Amino acid sequence: MTIEQMIARQQELLNAARSAGRNMTREEAAEFDSLQRSIDAARAAGAGIAHGGQSSTPAAPANNTPEGQRQQTPAAGEGGNGGQDPQNAQRAIEAERQRIRSIEDLCTEFGLDARSYIDNGSTEEQVRAAVLEHLRSQHSPVATGIQVTDTQEDKFRRAAADSLLMRSGMTLERPEDGARSLMGMSIRDLAIECLQRDGSSESNLNRRSSDELYTMMARGFYNPEASFPAILDQTIEKAYKEGYRKVAVTFDKFTKKGSLKDFKKHDNYYVAGPVGEFYEVPENGELKHDIFKDDKLPQRQLKTYGRQFTLSRKAFIDDDIGLVTSLPARYAAAARKTINKQVYQILINNSNIYDGAALFGKEHKNLLASGTGVTQEAMQTMIMALANQKDQFGESIIINPATIVVPSGMKFDMYTLFFSPTINTSDNTQAVNPLYQYRDSIEVVEDPTINALCGGLGNVMPWFLIGDPGDTDFIEVDYLNGQEIPNIRRMEAPGQLGFIWDIYLDWGISVMDYRGAVKNPGIKVDTKLKLV
Structure with missing residues (x-):
């Protein structure tokens, strides 16, 4: 396709949109941009052919409304190639591209479909208003623009933790995808998998003894990127939360739960006393002044209680999964x-x-x-x-x-x-x-x-x-x-x-x-x- 043919096709796309009183659809805009890139490449290679001494770049909508498109359509005879001003046409093309990009970014961030807004000629401000209305209807807070997504490594660690819990006999309502396929792995197998994922240069990890693997695992103890300690942390956290939730106690059936922000003695807890009874006020009589009281309630203070447990070198070598699951729960x-x-x-x-x-x-x-x-x-x-x-x-x-x-x-x-x-x-x-x-x-x-x-x-x-x-x-x-x-x-x-x-x-x-x-x-x- 020659430059003239590509320009003519661009003009057809623009004329079709203007005749319908709309902006170009996503497919039309994509074709328009592809043609423009081909035109620019051909001109850069010296293959362009002048038309009446001026560039024949077609126009695109200067703003996002059908009215704006009609206003930008020059009368026949006003400039070469249907009266299009080359500089204005290029600016219009860039404005349309920016509109599409902005709308797609907004809709992607807030989970909306961008196609309808692009096709109906909505402006960026109109799309922002639609986003706010969507959030209001969903009772959701306005997003900050920061999105945190799970990596494959995060998913693997959660699946490995769930597999250890299920292997120990614990029932999980919603185990991570892939957890069941990892249930057959021993702690040793899991350690090898983690070392490989962490980029270990060792080529024959399977030939290493369990003691050697334990030493290699211990090196990553303080490494926040190490997989094996992170998997143990997640396993133990889920296990002890499950144990805490299921234990049979009765104190919370007749006590009140409270909260304190520090370990100081809180002795400024007062209860307001009752006000006095109302007395009859005779005609032209005076109201009697009342002084109410308050009373100090007992002090409240927090203390710290705890224990410590270990997944020993022996437990690692013996593949004692119970120490990772049942012990924290207990x-x-x-x-x-x-x-x-x-x-x-x-x-x-x-x-x-x-x-x-x-x-x-x-x-x-x-x-x-x-x-x-x-x-x-x-x-x-x-x-x-x-x-x-x-x-x-x-x-x-x-x-x-x-x-x-x-x-x-x-x-x-x-x-x-x-x-x-x-x-x-x-x-x-x-x-x-x-x-x-x-x-x-x-x-x-x-x-x-x-x-x-x-x-x-x-x-x-x-x-x-x-x-x-x-x-x-x-x-x-x-x-x-x-x-x-x-x-x-x-x-x-x-x-x-x-x-x-x-x-x-x-x-x-x-x-x-x-x-x-x-x-x-x-x-x-x-x-x-x-x-x-």
Whole structure:
């Protein structure tokens, strides 16, 4: 195709768009640009042919509207080749190219289809407005322009971590693609694969002993680009989160979760007191001034708890996958169990609290004088003791019973007490059970931690009625910045052969208000039959 033919084809594309009152489509614009590149190349090679002493570069739309296209179409006879000004035509071509590029960039960044906006002649500003409307309708934040995409190496590391977890018997809801195909790999095989991916110059890694491979792995311990330590980190992190989530504890059923930002003692926690009652104001009488009070609540403070475990050189050589999966999960579970035990120690030990008196006692009117088993009379007394508490300022408060906390072995009697519509009395064998109405509003929590703290079966064990957290705070468990999942950090200890991890968590437990619970000293708890 000669230059004249290429220019004529460009003009046909422009005329077709103008006749339809639109801009060129994406296909037309692509063909136009291809022709222009061929024209420029031909001219650079000296193959151009002059037309009437002037360039015959055709015009393209100067702006993005059909009206702009029509305004830029000169009358017949105004310049060579249909009246086109070469300089204006070149500027119009560049403007159209820039419009298309800008629209494609915007639509790609925000997940929109650019074709429709290019074909209908939308301006860049119109496309920006469409993007904002799309984001508003999706309730999404405006993107910053920075996109983070996963590399193949990232995907491999996640797949390898999931394969180790599944190999250990852990069930994953959504394992990474490719994880199942890696399940047959031993730790040694995985180490070789990682060394190869990291660009190792060794050509015969399969011939290396496991001890030699371990030494090579250890060299990359502090290398952030090394695959093997990163895979272990991801595996251990998922394992301990799973262990933390599945551990059976009960403290969070009757305590409140809190958050502190540092390790200082927080003793500026005040509760506002009630305002005074309204008094009748006689005609021409004066309003009486009221002074309200506030009261300081107990201090709260965080402490750090943690342990350390090691994937030793021996475990690496022995392909002991359990140390990478089950051990972190057990330590994470231990963190939750430690909190659970500390909460129950507060209930059982009955130490002095923020006001200098024992948590349960005469001063607080929250301790039954004598212990009982699960009886209607005991429950009625405890519910009334909870409901008749007064706040810090002597005002009556309403605390609804929400949770009964009992040792293992006492829950059976609780079910009988709450789920029987009728009970036997001295006068009536089918009397209405007044506690039946509480069957759905009071949760029974049974925890063997009470049994263990009291010395096991055959000993006297207390049980407790705890009020609704919405009515009053009883015990609060605070975490640093609200983070309740343990932290994990890989490190190296001098003199130890192995990959070492620290696992730690920051928490603090505080009795916030003794009015939130009533204690029954209890009775001996034992099984009906003796065990061998």
